[in-house]
Every structure is written in C-alpha cells, then in structure tokens.
Amino acid sequence: MAARPCAVLGIGQTKYKRRRDDVTLDGLVREAVLRALEDAGATFDDIDAIVIGKAPDALEGVMMPLLSLCDALGAIGKPIHRVHTAGSVGASTSISAVNLVESGMYDTVLTVAYEKQSEGNATWALSGGKSGGQGAGGTFAPWIRNYIARSKAPEHIGWMVAVKDRLNALKNEYAHLHLPDISIEKVRESPMLWDPLHFLESCPSSDGAAAMVLGNDDIAKKSGRPPAWVISHAKRTEFGQFPGRDTVRPQAGVECSEALYRKVGITNPREQIDCAELYVPFSWYEPMWLEGHSIAEEGEGWKMTDAGDTELGGSFPVNMSGGVLSSNPIGASGMIRCLEAANQVRGTAGEYQVPGAKISIGHAYGGAAQYYAMWMVSSELNPVF
Template sequence: MAERCAVIGLGQTKYDRCLPISMDGLVRQAALRALEDAELTFADIDAIVLGKAPDQLEGVIMPELSLCDALCAVGKPMHRVHTAGSVGGSTAITAATLIESGMYNTVLTVSYEKQSDGNFMWALSGGRSGGQGAGGSFAPWIRNYMKRSGAPEHIGWQVAVKDRLNALKNPYAHLHLKDISIEAVKESPMLWDPLHFLESCPSSDGAAAMVMTNAAGAKRSPRPSAWVLAHAKRTEAGVFPGRDPVIPVAAMDCAKALYKKAGITDPRRQIDCAELYVPFTWFEPMWLEAHLIAEPGEGWKMVDSGATEIGGDFPVDMSGGVLSSNPIGASGMIRCLEAANQVRGTAGDYQVEGARVALAQAYGGPSSYFAMWIVSSEPNPTFK
C-alpha cells in the first residue's frame, strides 16, 4: 500500500422506520457528525464516496448527482458504489482504497437508505406479485444449514434475543424491544419457516458516515484512530449448477484473503469482536462457519454457549446488528463503523472491554457478494 488508512471520524443518524427529514438532511446528519468527531469540516475533504442499495428503493437514480451539494462535493470527485446488500461494506473499502492509493489525503464516505420513501418488498420483487422477500429466498438455505449441522431451532431465537438486548445499549438502534425474550421470538408470527417475525431485520431509514485519512492525517487527528489492517471482497456467480449458497466459497475465500493480509492465523482467538451482517438470525452461525471463525458445523455451538454475547470470548453484533437496524445501503457500512467504534474504545454501553482488533463483514445478493475489513487500535499489531 502506498499509504495506510485510518478511520478518524464516525457519524450515524438514529435509525428508525421513518425519519421525517429529506435525503439531503439524512446524509448531512451522518456526515456532519463524522466530521465533528474528526474535528474537520467539509473543506478538509478531498473526495466523497457514496454507497446505497438499489436506486428503486427511493426512486432516485444515481443519487450522487442530487446529493453532491448536500455533501459539499461540488468541485470534488464523488464516487458511487453499489454491490447489493454488501454495498455499505464495499463503499467503506473503496473509500479506504482512495487513501491507500496515496491519491487522496482525507476522504468522506457516506451510506444511506431512506426505505420509508418506498417499499423494499415491492422493489425486490421488481414490482411483481408473489415476491417472497429476502427471507423467502434465504429460508430454504437456512433450513439446509440446520439439517447439515444438526443445529436445534432455538439457536435462531437466541440470536434474536442477544442482538435485541445489545440494541438496548445502542441509542442509534432502530429497535429497542425492552420485552424481548425467547418466548416472544417463538410466539411471533412465522414469516418464512423456520424464520419468525422477530428473527428478521426491520426496515429502517438511516445513514452512516466515516472520515478516513492517511498516517499524517491520523497523527493530527485529536481522537483515537481505527487502523484498517486489511480489507477483502469476493463475488461468485449467483446461480449455477453445483453452487452452495449456504456456505459459499466466496465467503471462505474472502475471509482467507482478509486474514492473510492482516496476519491473522487464528481468527477466533486473535480477533476480539465482530460485526457481521445478520439480517436473519441464522446467518450468525452460518457466517461464523463460512468465515472460518468456527469449525464446520460448530457455528451454532458458539451461539449456544454464549460466546457471541458481549462478555463472551467472541462477541458478535454488539451494536444490535442488522437485526436491530437495517437501512439497507448503510447496513454494511454500519458494521465497518461499529468495528472501528470498538477499537477506538468509543462504543459506550456496548463496548467490548479491551477490544484491540475487530472484524466487520457484509454480504449481498443471493449470498454471492462479500465485503470484509479488520480494524485495530494499533497500526501494526502483532498476533501470537
């Protein structure tokens, strides 16, 4: 890398079903908070990278064109990433690349979704009847995972409860379900067997932003940096004979490339916590396996043992995760942001004590797009 990338500012909006603000106001709120955190202004920004999921969600084509004024991008490069559900993660990675290339010193990246402007189920179905939603597509794969691993059905309920309890500690989270319990999850309507209503993510408005800079910028920055140790992306063809969408090869390849780059040899031990993209409960154990943190068939046992709770040996989705807030286009970036939040030691009530190395992951499409990064409180941590 020509330069190292440090995350020096984080900004989020409150996530909610409908935020009564404009899209300009939405992205500005996150961006201004990130700039304030970095103690910088728009004038300090060299380039802007915008990410969001399909333009059909808001009915706005290439929104960089109508949001460039709001983000003070006039006269600057403004780039737009779109890699399906993984887009927020991909956007963060593209922004980091702008820094690592040595071509830009300070970059603002913003991801958002204003789901309340439209309707995700409608958009995903292409406006046709019979749309089953993402849950309808993923449920058969989840069922397949349960068969393969022999996981009991309460694993999904446990993830649902853990993430919602975590969300109670995060003021930005959309869902604050004070009465969440295994019983409540079990009793909630079955939407896509085996997925209950409370095992699914909400539909949220919201935006997330990060300010990134190089080593010189990090040195000047008043608050701790989260150093990007490594990032990786992998894509595989979405449909072809013989594809395994349950534990996709792309998910494993992505993790291998990531760990190699970061110098990680034993992810479960050497990574302190992770923000994984879990829109439906079962993806927590599935990703733990697909990303080589748990042995094949053992991911659900990590959930069952409480290892993925805050206080466990491998906390996952401390912020409440996608299950508690899902502004789709931003959801991947929120994972990256929350990983940075942990290693900067600024995660407040959901801080993992002593977190030094954190993993973030996002996926998209028919489990065919993966974007991951690892951040650390130190630019060059050593792993034993």
C-alpha cells in the same frame, strides 16, 4: 510501493427509525456526515474526495443520487464516487474509500451510505416491481433449513440470536428497535414468516445514514482523534446460481475471509480477533457466517451461539451494537458494521464496548449471498499476531 496506511478518524450515524419524516433524504444523509466531520475534528474543506453507497435506486426511486446529494455532501468541485453491490454496499463503499487513501491519491476521504426505506418498498423493488415476489427472507429460508439439517443445530439457536442482538441494541442509542421485554418465548411465539424464520428473527425496515472520515497516517497524527487502522480488507463475488454452488457456505465468502486473514497473518481468527460485526439480517446467519468466514469449524458455529460466546461479555462477541436485526437502512447496514467495528477498537462504543478490544472485523453480504465485503480494524497500525 506499499499502500499508504488508512485510519477511521470520524464516525457519524443518524438515529435509525421506521420513518424519518422530519428530514429530506438530503437532510438525513447530511446528519450522519456532519456528525462524522465533528467526530474527526474536520470540516468540508478538509475533504479531498467523497465515496457514496446505497442499495438499488429502486428502493427510493431516486436515480443517480450521487448527483442530487452533492450539495448535502459538500461535493461540489470535488471527486465523488458511487458504489453499488446490493446489500453488501455499505461495506464495499467503506473499502472503496480506504482504497482512495491507500493509493496515496487523497489524504482525507468522506464516505457515506444510506437508505430511506420508508419512501419505497424493498420487497416490491427486489421483486422487479412484479406481483408474487419472493423477497430476501423467502430466498434465504431454504438455505437456512439446509444449514440446520447439515449442522444438526437445535431450533432455539435462531431465537437466541434474535434475543441477544435486541438486548445489545438497548445499549445503542442509534438502534431502531428497542425491545426491552424481548424473550425467547416472544420470538418463538411471533408469527412465522418463512419457516424457520419468525417475525422477531427478521430485520426491521429502517431509515438512516452512516458516514466516516478516513485519513492517511499523517492526517491521523494531526487529528489527535483515536484512530481505527484499517489493517486489512477484502471483497469477493460469485454467481448467484450455478451447479455445485454451496448456498449455505458460499465459496466467495470463504475466500473473502481467507484473504482478509492472510494479509495480516491471522491464523486463528477465533482467538486473534476480539469481536465482530457480522451482517445478520435473519437470526440464523450468525452461526452461518461464523462458519462461512472460518471463525468456527463447519458445524460448530451454532455451538458458539448456544454457549453464549457471541454475547457481549462472551469470548467472541458478535453484533455488539444490535446488528442488522436491530437497524436495517439497507444501503448503510454494511457501513454500520464497519464503523461499529471501528468504534470498538477506538474505545468509543460506549455501553456496548468490548473491554480492551484491539482487533475487530466488519462484514456485509449482498444479493443472493453472492457479494462479500469485509474489513479488519486495529487500535495499532502494526499489530503482531
């Protein structure tokens, strides 16, 4: 039996900030949820099931938040599911919600992801609470150096991504970082955190939540809202460490994107996809994922960045919303990639809209670059490639 078609019908985001001290965790999540319901023209009564995702509980120290957030999410008396796949969780959660609609089990599903990073400390949590933790940047930096050595990319590529994403963020009212005077010089002169990553090549620590209302084709027709059809999705996993692991272009990432493209017959992603929201918490991951997800040939990803192809207005815009480099409520960051891809094909991306975008992808990775989740959205239910 074919899967039931599923569309994004409502999108809600909070303003991303260093610290949202005006609301509780519940209030923060609720803010995104109410906006998504409003955007979908729906109420809690229309919701059949809820899927919630966030990164490790140790980030805020709230165990099993799916229970304490039931009131805020309107989940009493309804099924609620919780997803956890480290940093990729926002995208995995989105896909899990799609699965519930595609299965035919539920007509309308609310999905939400969040992080209130200011209530804890992510580096502490990633260090298992121990002194001397390496953190995400310390883990990824040697792999990035390997990418640079392998691809012969010039050092300014990372700086360019850092500037490009922050300029895009100026067009996005929800973005955490608004740095109007960002420049290559400022990035280059900012403190070196983990060679080759400077401070301004790294993501911020944000509070925020994101939510979507998803519905099947009947609901989409009735709602009258512009749909973003989820025409393909894929998740893949690999071990964090094993002999022969390619940490620069992990096999699970390659296979995830291949599965994503294959399902709808995409043979040339660079040409057939209009734009992408990729999970880029450190600048160099833009060219690494362009190659790691077969949008560019190996060794060619940085040339797309260098040529301006990934700018808003370029031939393959990446992270039009400002990306993870501009807002990073960890658990929500993957869902933000998914919903921003949907914003593009719905034509609701405002100042950072890619004109005429019909096909877009949202992507996230997590753990030691070992969990992958990607989805593809389209303005049409059955696009022909």
